[in-house]
Amino acid sequence: MSIDFNILIWSLINFTILFAVLAKFFYKPILAMMEDRRKEITEGLRLAEENRHKAESLHADYEKKMDEAAAKARKIIDEAVSSAESRRVELVEKAQNEAASILDQAKKSIERQKDMAIKELREEVATLAVMAAGKVLDKSMSVEDHRRLVDQAVQEAGEAQ
Numbered sequence: 001m002s003i004d005f006n007i008l009i010w011s012l013i014n015f016t017i018l019f020a021v022l023a024k025f026f027y028k029p030i031l032a033m034m035e036d037r038r039k040e041i042t043e044g045l046r047l048a049e050e051n052r053h054k055a056e057s058l059h060a061d062y063e064k065k066m067d068e069a070a071a072k073a074r075k076i077i078d079e080a081v082s083s084a085e086s087r088r089v090e091l092v093e094k095a096q097n098e099a100a101s102i103l104d105q106a107k108k109s110i111e112r113q114k115d116m117a118i119k120e121l122r123e124e125v126a127t128l129a130v131m132a133a134g135k136v137l138d139k140s141m142s143v144e145d146h147r148r149l150v151d152q153a154v155q156e157a158g159e160a161q
Helices: 005-137 143-160
Strands: none
Touching (some): 005 143
């Protein structure tokens, strides 16, 4: 087996020409295409990272706003509960005052009715006593005598009590 230098030289020349043609027409465009693709991928990764940061920022803002809204809602609820409690206390006090007033008026009314009943009872007892005394004495009394005796009996009954 021997090496034919003629074939070897022509093979090298063909290979060099093929390499030059490939390098001129295909290698640079393929490299340029690969470089463009690398740039696109790098830009896509950069945009994805930016979008991720923006999304995290938006999520943090959303969480903050939700916390603020929850705090406002708690505050509104607490104020409503406080307001309702103070209104309840106010209504209870008002009802107690009204009940005390009604009870006081009822006591006064009962006292007036009691006094009137005692007065009527005294007058009735005095009238019956005078009538009984008149029958015992068996004499007629004048209206003036009758009135005087009734008043005297009422006065004595009032003092006895």
